[in-house]
Amino acid sequence: MKYVIVAGISLIVAVLAGAMGNVLSGILIFILLFGGYILLNVTKVMKSDTDKVVVPQVNKTQNPTGSVPPKDN
Numbered sequence: 825m826k827y828v829i830v831a832g833i834s835l836i837v838a839v840l841a842g843a844m845g846n847v848l849s850g851i852l853i854f855i856l857l858f859g860g861y862i863l864l865n866v867t868k869v870m871k872s873d874t875d876k877v878v879v880p881q882v883n884k885t886q887n888p889t890g891s892v893p894p895k896d897n
Contacts, residue, residue, distance in 0.1 A: 834858040
């Protein structure tokens, strides 16, 4: 529902800009306002998801690759 409200407000602003004489700027304003709102919500979701990530602890005594170290000749 909030996207419909923002789309309506963006459309009103775009129509006003188009009525001032430049239709292309009206279309661009609509895309920037509505797209910016969508991207703002996407970044909010991404920030809340990254707080839940847990990094596992690596045991430093084991060799994680499983390879044998080279011998000195």
